[in-house]
Amino acid sequence: MTMGKYYVSMPHFSAIMENRTPAMRMDCGTKAEYAVWKVKARNKLYSLLGLDKMKWTDPRPELISSERMDGYTREKWTIYTEPDVIMTFYRLVPDDIAEGERRPAVIAPHGHGSCGKEAVAGNGFFPELAKAIEDHNYAYGVAAVKKGAIVFCPDARGFGERREINQQGDDAGRRMSCSCFHLNFMALPQGMCVTGMWVWDLMRLTDYISGLNDVIPDRIGCIGLSGGGLQTLYFTAMDERVCYAACSGYFYGFNQSLLEMYNCSCNYVPHMWENFDVGDIGSLIAPRPFVIETGTVDPLNGRDGLDNVIPYVEQVRSAYRLFGKEDLLCHDIFEGPHMWHGTKSMEGIDKYLFGR
Numbered sequence: 001m002t003m004g005k006y007y008v009s010m011p012h013f014s015a016i017m018e019n020r021t022p023a024m025r026m027d028c029g030t031k032a033e034y035a036v037w038k039v040k041a042r043n044k045l046y047s048l049l050g051l052d053k054m055k056w057t058d059p060r061p062e063l064i065s066s067e068r069m070d071g072y073t074r075e076k077w078t079i080y081t082e083p084d085v086i087m088t089f090y091r092l093v094p095d096d097i098a099e100g101e102r103r104p105a106v107i108a109p110h111g112h113g114s115c116g117k118e119a120v121a122g123n124g125f126f127p128e129l130a131k132a133i134e135d136h137n138y139a140y141g142v143a144a145v146k147k148g149a150i151v152f153c154p155d156a157r158g159f160g161e162r163r164e165i166n167q168q169g170d171d172a173g174r175r176m177s178c179s180c181f182h183l184n185f186m187a188l189p190q191g192m193c194v195t196g197m198w199v200w201d202l203m204r205l206t207d208y209i210s211g212l213n214d215v216i217p218d219r220i221g222c223i224g225l226s227g228g229g230l231q232t233l234y235f236t237a238m239d240e241r242v243c244y245a246a247c248s249g250y251f252y253g254f255n256q257s258l259l260e261m262y263n264c265s266c267n268y269v270p271h272m273w274e275n276f277d278v279g280d281i282g283s284l285i286a287p288r289p290f291v292i293e294t295g296t297v298d299p300l301n302g303r304d305g306l307d308n309v310i311p312y313v314e315q316v317r318s319a320y321r322l323f324g325k326e327d328l329l330c331h332d333i334f335e336g337p338h339m340w341h342g343t344k345s346m347e348g349i350d351k352y353l354f355g356r
Helices: 010-018 031-048 127-136 140-146 180-190 194-210 227-238 254-259 278-283 310-322 344-354
Strands: 062-068 072-082 085-094 103-107 150-154 215-225 242-248 290-295 329-334
Touching (some): 010 254, 031 227, 031 310, 072 140, 072 194, 085 140, 085 194, 103 194, 140 215, 215 227, 215 344, 278 310, 290 310, 290 344, 310 329, 329 344
Parallel strands (some): 103 150, 103 215, 242 290
Antiparallel strands (some): 062 072, 072 085, 085 150
């Protein structure tokens, strides 16, 4: 039997998305309305992400190794983020930090095709990873430590040293892969999801960072590309301790970029699209300094390209306008593909974390 025609459901679900107004839509006209909306929206997002299912624990930090690099030291650490969950991360410390000095901190989560924390830390120790770092300008953790910040480059659950058994191994393909699909389908029936686990882990990392004697606890930023942009967006929306954020390659309307263009399973949170679109989540960041990077030819922008990005950025801008702080939201549109641009984003580290 020859299959010449297919009867698919995509148009049905896309039409539902296009005709639905998210229940938690940010459409506030005053600061007072925004304050009420923000509490309700954050409480709803907390529940959707499954953060109420996770358990706090003492971090029990352990230093695994330390290596001198060009102008900084790269330390490898572990902490516990739940009683039986371990996070691995690099801590990059500038050489010129003086004894007793405190510095701003930058959390630099990674995206896909990164070997986890390795790409962000510029550790291209095999050819495929070195190429990914070059192609995507991926070593933004190194760029941040060169600015003078203390930088934390974590492995997200399912990546690097935190891959599940289905993707473990030392060949290049497995090292560059992730366990998002496996993780999400272990979590979903239990009321949790990958996005929520990532946000929880970054919150617990921030608990740890805030207590370090060489970090200024109210000068913590977060920057990330792609899946790292996802982590930056949701984490900053949920945690007021992030005083500056830069989200690259992850700000676009959900219908075109996540439904019509199936993306990694880590993007999918039960009941999210009924309640939020990207502009609503971004609006939770107001009025803190926030840079959104968009490449003009990034395929993840969706079929309408920038027209699937700009309206959502403008929705976020309307939240900043309520505070008279439109200047704290920067949309850096650059000519290029899906990559870390790092121009306005790195300027933001200077301006908002160092005040220079």
